[in-house]
Amino acid sequence: MSGTFVGMPAFPKAAHEAVNNATLRGNLRHATHTIRAKRAKAVGEISDWAELREAGKRIKDHTLRHLDRYLTQLEESVTAAGGVVHWAADAEEANRIVTALVKMTGESEVVKVKSMATQEIGLNEALEAAGIHAYETDLAELIVQLGKDRPSHILVPAIHRNRGEIRDIFVREMGEWGRPAPEGLTDTPAELAEAARLHLREKFLRAKVGISGANFMVAETGTLVVVESEGNGRMCLTLPETLISVVGIEKIVPSWRDLEVFLQTLPRSSTAERMNPYTSMWTGTTDGDGPQTFHLVLLDNGRTDTLADEVGRQALRCIRCSACLNVCPVYERAGGHAYGSVYPGPIGAILSPQLRGTASEIDASLPFASSLCGACYEVCPVAIDIPEVLVHLRERIAQGGRATRDGNTVVLKPAKGHAAERAAMRAARWAFSHPGALGAGQRLASRTRRFHPRTLPGPGRAWSATRELPTVPAESFREWWQRTRGGKDATK
Amino acid sequence: MRVALFLTCVNDTLYPDTGRAVVKLLTRLGVDVDFPMGQTCCGQAHYNTGYRHEAEPLARHFSDVFGEYEAIVTPSGSCGAMVRELYPRMGERARAEGRGDTLARTLAPVVPKTYELTEFLVDVLGVTDVGAYYPHTVTYHPTCHGLRSLGLGDRPRRLLQAVRGLELRELPGADECCGFGGTFAVKNPDVSAAMGADKVRNAESTGAEVLCAADNSCLMHIGGTMGRLRTEMRPVHIAEILASTEAGADAATEAGAESRANASTDAGAEEEPSA
Amino acid sequence: MNSRDLILGRVRRALADVPRDDTPPVPEQPGRDLQYEQAVDRSYLREHGARSVAETVDLLAENLADYRAIVHRSTEEELPYVIMRLLAERGPQYVLVPPGLPPEWMSAADPTRVHDRAVSTPRELDKVTSVVTGCAVAIAETGTIVLDGGPDQGRRRITLIPDHHICVVRVPDQVVASVPQALERLDPARPLTWISGPSATSDIELDRVEGVHGPRTLEVVLVSGE
Numbered sequence: 001m002s003g004t005f006v007g008m009p010a011f012p013k014a015a016h017e018a019v020n021n022a023t024l025r026g027n028l029r030h031a032t033h034t035i036r037a038k039r040a041k042a043v044g045e046i047s048d049w050a051e052l053r054e055a056g057k058r059i060k061d062h063t064l065r066h067l068d069r070y071l072t073q074l075e076e077s078v079t080a081a082g083g084v085v086h087w088a089a090d091a092e093e094a095n096r097i098v099t100a101l102v103k104m105t106g107e108s109e110v111v112k113v114k115s116m117a118t119q120e121i122g123l124n125e126a127l128e129a130a131g132i133h134a135y136e137t138d139l140a141e142l143i144v145q146l147g148k149d150r151p152s153h154i155l156v157p158a159i160h161r162n163r164g165e166i167r168d169i170f171v172r173e174m175g176e177w178g179r180p181a182p183e184g185l186t187d188t189p190a191e192l193a194e195a196a197r198l199h200l201r202e203k204f205l206r207a208k209v210g211i212s213g214a215n216f217m218v219a220e221t222g223t224l225v226v227v228e229s230e231g232n233g234r235m236c237l238t239l240p241e242t243l244i245s246v247v248g249i250e251k252i253v254p255s256w257r258d259l260e261v262f263l264q265t266l267p268r269s270s271t272a273e274r275m276n277p278y279t280s281m282w283t284g285t286t287d288g289d290g291p292q293t294f295h296l297v298l299l300d301n302g303r304t305d306t307l308a309d310e311v312g313r314q315a316l317r318c319i320r321c322s323a324c325l326n327v328c329p330v331y332e333r334a335g336g337h338a339y340g341s342v343y344p345g346p347i348g349a350i351l352s353p354q355l356r357g358t359a360s361e362i363d364a365s366l367p368f369a370s371s372l373c374g375a376c377y378e379v380c381p382v383a384i385d386i387p388e389v390l391v392h393l394r395e396r397i398a399q400g401g402r403a404t405r406d407g408n409t410v411v412l413k414p415a416k417g418h419a420a421e422r423a424a425m426r427a428a429r430w431a432f433s434h435p436g437a438l439g440a441g442q443r444l445a446s447r448t449r450r451f452h453p454r455t456l457p458g459p460g461r462a463w464s465a466t467r468e469l470p471t472v473p474a475e476s477f478r479e480w481w482q483r484t485r486g487g488k489d490a491t492k
Numbered sequence: 493m494r495v496a497l498f499l500t501c502v503n504d505t506l507y508p509d510t511g512r513a514v515v516k517l518l519t520r521l522g523v524d525v526d527f528p529m530g531q532t533c534c535g536q537a538h539y540n541t542g543y544r545h546e547a548e549p550l551a552r553h554f555s556d557v558f559g560e561y562e563a564i565v566t567p568s569g570s571c572g573a574m575v576r577e578l579y580p581r582m583g584e585r586a587r588a589e590g591r592g593d594t595l596a597r598t599l600a601p602v603v604p605k606t607y608e609l610t611e612f613l614v615d616v617l618g619v620t621d622v623g624a625y626y627p628h629t630v631t632y633h634p635t636c637h638g639l640r641s642l643g644l645g646d647r648p649r650r651l652l653q654a655v656r657g658l659e660l661r662e663l664p665g666a667d668e669c670c671g672f673g674g675t676f677a678v679k680n681p682d683v684s685a686a687m688g689a690d691k692v693r694n695a696e697s698t699g700a701e702v703l704c705a706a707d708n709s710c711l712m713h714i715g716g717t718m719g720r721l722r723t724e725m726r727p728v729h730i731a732e733i734l735a736s737t738e739a740g741a742d743a744a745t746e747a748g749a750e751s752r753a754n755a756s757t758d759a760g761a762e763e764e765p766s767a
Numbered sequence: 768m769n770s771r772d773l774i775l776g777r778v779r780r781a782l783a784d785v786p787r788d789d790t791p792p793v794p795e796q797p798g799r800d801l802q803y804e805q806a807v808d809r810s811y812l813r814e815h816g817a818r819s820v821a822e823t824v825d826l827l828a829e830n831l832a833d834y835r836a837i838v839h840r841s842t843e844e845e846l847p848y849v850i851m852r853l854l855a856e857r858g859p860q861y862v863l864v865p866p867g868l869p870p871e872w873m874s875a876a877d878p879t880r881v882h883d884r885a886v887s888t889p890r891e892l893d894k895v896t897s898v899v900t901g902c903a904v905a906i907a908e909t910g911t912i913v914l915d916g917g918p919d920q921g922r923r924r925i926t927l928i929p930d931h932h933i934c935v936v937r938v939p940d941q942v943v944a945s946v947p948q949a950l951e952r953l954d955p956a957r958p959l960t961w962i963s964g965p966s967a968t969s970d971i972e973l974d975r976v977e978g979v980h981g982p983r984t985l986e987v988v989l990v991s992g993e
Binding site: 027030031032034035046047048051052054055058059061062065066067068071072075081087088089093137138139140143155156158159162163166189190192193194196197200201204205206218221223229230231232234235238239249254255256257258259260261263264271273274275276277278279280281282283286288289290298300304305307308310313326404407 | 769770771773774775776777778779780781782784785800802803806807808809810811812815830834885888889890893906908909910911916922923924927946947950955956957958959960961962963964965966967968969970971972973974975976978979980981982
């Protein structure tokens with residue numbers, strides 16, 4: 001994925017900073033709690049939510065099971081409608097294809113609709129290296145780009161910024177990139193939105209090349225769908241002469257009709273609306289309307305490796321709504337940057353280590369960045385059992401095993417950092433397989449309880465730095481049961 | 493009905509009062525409870541930390557120990573969920589790994605007859621008023637695995653509402669995780685502690701004397717946080733509240749609570765231990 | 768090996784554990800794919816709640832207004848005057864009209880009319896204040912109007928660049944209750960724009976603010992046949 005995240009520290013270390021940043025905690029708490037309540041209301045409005053969720057899950061599962069067939073069908077229908085289809089096995093190849101396509105137009109700037117796939121492959125950096133300026137046009141992406149920041153949320157990449165911080169970034173940076181922020185800009189959201197409107201307008205009006213992702217691709221018809229709110233998507237998709245869409249291969253749905261499920265579940269799950277303000281659907285090119293040249297770049301970049309994992313492949317059902325981020329208590333406190341990926345939160349914790357592999361420190365720590373509370377699974381509109389995949393990936397890291405990397409089967413060794421834990425788990429398993437040993441241990445603990453410290457040294461400090469240790473009782477339950485025959489011999 | 497108490501390793505070792513409360517409660521309701529001495533641990537910590545293969549022998553052991561009983565009752569939402577939700581999954585995984593049906597077949601019998609305590613009371617015994625008396629203000633924290641894996645719903649609340657003398661106070665943000673999460677508590681201590689502190693603040697805002705839950709592991713974390721934050725509240729397992737009666741219930745529950753918050757009383761629930 | 772074959776090969780290897788589904792397509796009905804039809808349980812609703820035609824139109828009005836579209840109702844006879852009034856309220860101006868807009872809609876209004884031509888650049892369109900169009904279908908449950916580039920709607924850019932969009936919906940003919948019903952009526956081969964209220968953003972503290980790049984004022988006229 002994007003080079004921006006290389007060398008990230010493990011999650012607990014990155015989260016340590018975030019937890020102690022009061023402004024960030026406040027911003028995240030405010031934003032996630034606002035959207036949580038609204039989502040619950042939007043979902044509660046329709047009585048067949050469970051059926052829609054199940055249908056969404058099945059459509060996506062069916063598509064994944066027949067992905068080769070639907071990919072070739074999509075290629076045919078897009079081509080028949082006047083589009084050109086390209087295939088990119090990894091980020092580098094996708095960047096190379098897009099850069100060459102832009103160069104062919106002779107342009108040196110492009111406007112972009114917010115797209116997770118292009119963030120994932122680090123397209124902006126690749127274009128910049130080739131002398132092409134990419135302008136992000138989604139408000140939150142603009143805030144991130146102007147602030148030389150990193151995205152921290154799938155839907156609202158600048159969720160970690162409050163209105164005051166956004167105002168300061170606009171005032172400081174807009175002039176460097178184009179039209180400066182209006183004089184006397186305040187921090188009211190309406191004024192900030194207006195500032196973005198004015199700043200980006202000139203870019204939209206002169207743009208010759210647009211770059212987008214897509215929320216859905218319909219194999220049957222070759223239709224691409226972009227769901228958005230601000231109108232920046234419509235601008236990028238309709239005003240330029242050339243449109244290049246970079247889309248992950250898992251974004252396919254088989255038929256036109258399938259959209260009836262996702263156009264109901266996605267807006268309610270993401271922005272908690274009955275329907276988002278704008279949805280654009282296009283099939284190839286249309287004479288006299290919109291871009292006359294359309295390129296679709298189909299992106300693998302770790303998706304087929306993910307598909308090869310029987311448990312982990314369900315992550316490919318994701319429609320990037322970000323409901324799981326908004327309900328996640330860990331995300332709320334650690335913030336998106338701690339996940340070291342463009343995909344933060346619970347979905348990121350299962351997607352990044354599958355797309356990128358588990359070799360790096362950050363990727364090996366992500367599956368453990370969850371209390372397994374299950375709130376993410378509960379709200380997921382395509383029923384991805386995120387806790388199940390987290391535990392599955394923990395196993396891959398702690399115990400090693402088979403995985404697929406770049407299309408090849410590899411056997412992973414257990415992670416080094418887990419050796420002591422592995423030994424402890426084995427010892428505990430031994431003790432628990434021998435009830436006598438457990439009883440003896442309990443008796444030993446009871447006898448020595450007077451000497452137990454209130455705080456622990458070494459790894460135990462992780463508990464006792466913020467929490468009291470439980471007191472070991474004078475007698476375990478099994479001792480009491482044996483002594484009193486379950487209370488029957490009790491004196492009172 | 494032959495009912496086995498699956499107390500869990502944590503309760504057996506650290507919270508014997510909860511176990512005694514379950515025995516007292518079920519006995520009062522006419523249930524003949526047995527505590528199979530061979531029981532140890534369901535393997536949840538192993539499984540959830542990524543050591544599924546270490547958890548398998550423990551699951552088989554669980555099945556050996558409990559297989560003969562008609563019902564298995566546990567005062568832990570998360571250990572109950574381990575058996576009900578994750579044992580079948582372990583069987584499936586073994587099958588997918590080409591190891592045949594043996595594990596799935598071994599574990600299958602215990603899955604449907606394992607009940608979390610409040611489920612057993614409401615669904616199997618069909619009672620919500622268990623004849624308890626507990627003259628305190630209480631707020632209830634639904635623990636995640638009870639809430640989302642087992643779907644306990646309003647069973648615990650219905651049981652608490654029927655307790656005489658008890659005033660139930662609404663917990664803001666009740667369904668948010670307390671931050672325990674097993675090994676998460678030590679692997680991600682900062683986030684875990686922040687979640688715990690928020691949970692305690694929410695609980696304190698109710699003004700209740702007691703924070704009640706159906707899982708002692710979560711209460712160990714919340715209670716440990718309360719102890720460090722020096723709050724006045726006490727964490728109490730729901731079994732101890734439901735077991736309380738007019739006849740000297742308070743001593744029992746307070747002792748249980750204090751061992752969680754690390755006070756140093758030795759008072760047992762029913763009697764002084766002779767050891 | 769080219770990347771197409773590489774990726775398709777990886778997909779097939781990745782699915783090695785998945786039993787190949789051998790449900791046959793229906794021979795007499797080409798295009799019917801039983802595998803797909805059986806894979807998806809579509810027990811969700813075609814529409815939410817039973818409403819009369821009038822109630823469905825009321826719901827559309829209510830949901831449009833909920834997302835800050837301004838809703839007007841009129842008869843066909845009144846329509847030209849409603850449009851005249853709405854345009855006049857915004858002062859002297861340029862109004863864009865698609866090539867196939869029924870001429871009588873604009874018969875009472877007297878603004879400077881601008882016709883969209885293929886050579887019109889975005890910058891030229893930016894000088895226009897308002898646009899008047901029809902629509903393809905409107906969805907009551909979500910408060911959505913859908914444009915499909917039909918003659919009374921024009922190409923996509925004309926409803927995007929002007930800051931004021933007046934959209935005429937013929938009720939009840941063009942109104943459906945739900946998203947599934949709307950998709951049935953639409954042709955995927957046409958470029959489609961679904962519009963639910965004026966442009967908005969939730970990017971500042973996840974709270975909705977209206978008015979970003981698309982038209983900041985959306986007025987919907989529900990015109991009935993009688």
